[in-house]
Amino acid sequence: MAAFDMRLQDLHNQLHSKEITVTDLVDASYRRIAETEPAVKAFITLDEENARAAAAQLDKVLQEGGERGLLFGLPAGIKDNIVTDKLTTTCASQFLSNYDPIYDATVMKKLKAAQSVTIGKLNMDEFAMGGSTENSSYAVTTNPWDKERVPGGSSGGSAAAVAAGQVYFSLGSDTGGSIRQPAAYCGVVGLKPTYGLVSRFGLVAFASSLDQIGPVTKNVEDSVYVLQAIAGHDPQDSTSANVAIPDYTAALTGDVKGLRIGVPKEYLGEGIDPKVKEAVMDALRVYEGMGAVWEEVSMPHTEYAVACYYLLASSEASSNLARFDGVRYGIRAENPDNLIDMYRKSRSEGFGPEVKRRIMLGTYALSSGYYDAYYLKAQKVRTLIKQDFDQVFEKFDVIIGPTAPTTAFKLGTQVEDPLTMYLNDICTIPVNLAGVPAISVPCGLADGLPVGLQIIGKAFDETTVLRAAYAFEQQTEHHKLRPQL
Amino acid sequence: MSITIKDVDHVANLARLTLTDEEKTTFADQLNAILKYAEKLNELDTDNVEATSHVLPITNVLREDETRPSWPIEDVMRNAPDEEDGQFRVPAVLE
Numbered sequence: 001m002a003a004f005d006m007r008l009q010d011l012h013n014q015l016h017s018k019e020i021t022v023t024d025l026v027d028a029s030y031r032r033i034a035e036t037e038p039a040v041k042a043f044i045t046l047d048e049e050n051a052r053a054a055a056a057q058l059d060k061v062l063q064e065g066g067e068r069g070l071l072f073g074l075p076a077g078i079k080d081n082i083v084t085d086k087l088t089t090t091c092a093s094q095f096l097s098n099y100d101p102i103y104d105a106t107v108m109k110k111l112k113a114a115q116s117v118t119i120g121k122l123n124m125d126e127f128a129m130g131g132s133t134e135n136s137s138y139a140v141t142t143n144p145w146d147k148e149r150v151p152g153g154s155s156g157g158s159a160a161a162v163a164a165g166q167v168y169f170s171l172g173s174d175t176g177g178s179i180r181q182p183a184a185y186c187g188v189v190g191l192k193p194t195y196g197l198v199s200r201f202g203l204v205a206f207a208s209s210l211d212q213i214g215p216v217t218k219n220v221e222d223s224v225y226v227l228q229a230i231a232g233h234d235p236q237d238s239t240s241a242n243v244a245i246p247d248y249t250a251a252l253t254g255d256v257k258g259l260r261i262g263v264p265k266e267y268l269g270e271g272i273d274p275k276v277k278e279a280v281m282d283a284l285r286v287y288e289g290m291g292a293v294w295e296e297v298s299m300p301h302t303e304y305a306v307a308c309y310y311l312l313a314s315s316e317a318s319s320n321l322a323r324f325d326g327v328r329y330g331i332r333a334e335n336p337d338n339l340i341d342m343y344r345k346s347r348s349e350g351f352g353p354e355v356k357r358r359i360m361l362g363t364y365a366l367s368s369g370y371y372d373a374y375y376l377k378a379q380k381v382r383t384l385i386k387q388d389f390d391q392v393f394e395k396f397d398v399i400i401g402p403t404a405p406t407t408a409f410k411l412g413t414q415v416e417d418p419l420t421m422y423l424n425d426i427c428t429i430p431v432n433l434a435g436v437p438a439i440s441v442p443c444g445l446a447d448g449l450p451v452g453l454q455i456i457g458k459a460f461d462e463t464t465v466l467r468a469a470y471a472f473e474q475q476t477e478h479h480k481l482r483p484q485l
Numbered sequence: 486m487s488i489t490i491k492d493v494d495h496v497a498n499l500a501r502l503t504l505t506d507e508e509k510t511t512f513a514d515q516l517n518a519i520l521k522y523a524e525k526l527n528e529l530d531t532d533n534v535e536a537t538s539h540v541l542p543i544t545n546v547l548r549e550d551e552t553r554p555s556w557p558i559e560d561v562m563r564n565a566p567d568e569e570d571g572q573f574r575v576p577a578v579l580e
Contacts, residue, residue, distance in 0.1 A: 336580075338576050
């Protein structure tokens with residue numbers, strides 16, 4: 001897949017000089033999908049006819065010397081919880097098996113303006129609830145590095161498709177680590193922007209106070225360009241931040257001299273695979289070599305983050321998923337006794353076990369008599385977790401640690417044990433609770449499986465996060481490793 | 486405190502879910518394990534801590550009250566499981 005390994009600027013130059021066409025790129029994408037999809041199963045829906053039509057249109061722009069967008073001609077995969085006009089959007093749920101959206105999410109409008117080409121919709125855990133993509137009701141996506149292992153989740157399809165070279169980039173969504181953890185497991189780059197930087201309009205809501213859309217790419221430079229294309233205030237999302245969007249290419253300096261790095265001891269403590277820890281320590285030595293300084297710090301409320309998150313996220317989910325009632329869209333159960341019975345039967349038939357479990361947990365935490373003990377308590381603990389970040393960021397520019405405590409685990413080994421699955425998110429969840437940006441970049445292999453390095457920054461300081469990530473990438477070859485498929 | 490099958494029935498009713506007996510037993514066990522883990526939060530004194538519902542310092546985002554075009558009815562109805570005269574049709578609410 002030579003074209004997809006090319007730097008974006010080089011690819012643009014080749015398009016400009018007509019050495020390649022957008023149709024060539026789209027052909028390459030579907031060819032690679034045909035070769036690798038039987039093993040990887042990253043996609044739920046392919047949109048080949050429209051993608052080819054869009055490519056032909058863009059080739060015409062190229063022929064006529066028209067203006068080209070930032071992501072001109074790049075084949076993109078989209079997580080299936082981002083609504084796409086007239087293109088089935090299932091959220092990997094049976095409930096939405098026939099859902100045909102009537103509008104584009106704001107990020108899709110922005111991608112169209114940037115002129116990327118949508119190849120298809122990517123697999124995920126149902127309604128983004130899970131960390132392995134095994135909760136999809138359509139297919140089990142495998143890790144391109146080892147088909148007996150999970151790609152991570154919930155944006156497992158987004159990470160696997162990029163790792164397998166099926167698309168140039170993809171979009172995922174991250175509520176508790178759902179972009180970063182699969183990016184780490186699949187050896188690619190995944191960015192969760194600051195809460196509010198990228199519009200959530202048209203992202204099917206899981207936990208509204210935590211969800212963010214972000215790019216999955218092969219390298220940090222591509223992440224910069226995709227973020228540039230999708231960031232920005234949106235009046236259609238009331239939680240969209242009205243902030244000026246900087247030129248993120250300013251991050252591509254390779255210079256981190258004097259950068260102050262905080263390394264939370266809680267992220268490298270109990271439960272962290274020693275080989276993952278070793279890869280992170282190696283990365284810190286790379287930073288030292290570049291003139292950055294790091295120091296161990298403490299974020300004492302880290303151990304409470306997982307419990308806090310599962311109460312808050314499930315509560316928000318139980319409320320958000322109340323809309324799936326069989327009235328306006330999605331499936332409707334046959335022969336209900338009455339209206340309430342129709343809601344019950346449609347929901348019970350349409351939702352899978354993890355979604356039901358979280359709706360049950362959230363409904364319980366919000367129910368009369370338990371609200372203060374669980375939901376309100378968790379909101380207060382959220383404040384303490386956020387304060388941990390505020391305190392570290394008084395002295396440090398970024399926080400660095402592992403993205404996940406281990407490398408990708410084997411398929412089927414954790415699906416019966418929700419609590420263990422939830423604990424995989426210990427390093428990523430606090431970031432969503434605090435609303436700050438973080439990226440996962442490849443930092444080596446442990447027993448042949450990719451390890452992710454997580455770089456966390458201050459709210460709306462994506463530039464420093466990307467600068468730190470890019471400088472690391474310039475000094476290392478980890479991001480160039482590809483799985484053998 | 487532990488969640489009984491009766492509690493599961495109550496919550497399932499609130500959530501508009503019908504569960505099989507097997508699901509009820511499984512969920513009772515799993516919710517008990519998760520809530521037991523969540524009790525960890527009680528180790529923290531939060532009496533004087535403000536709750537965070539979301540992290541952005543914004544409240545009451547308003548827009549001008551201007552008329553705007555709405556979606557064409559045929560588009561809105563495209564996904565309706567059942568419709569009549571441009572309205573969503575549902576089973577009788579009152580007998």
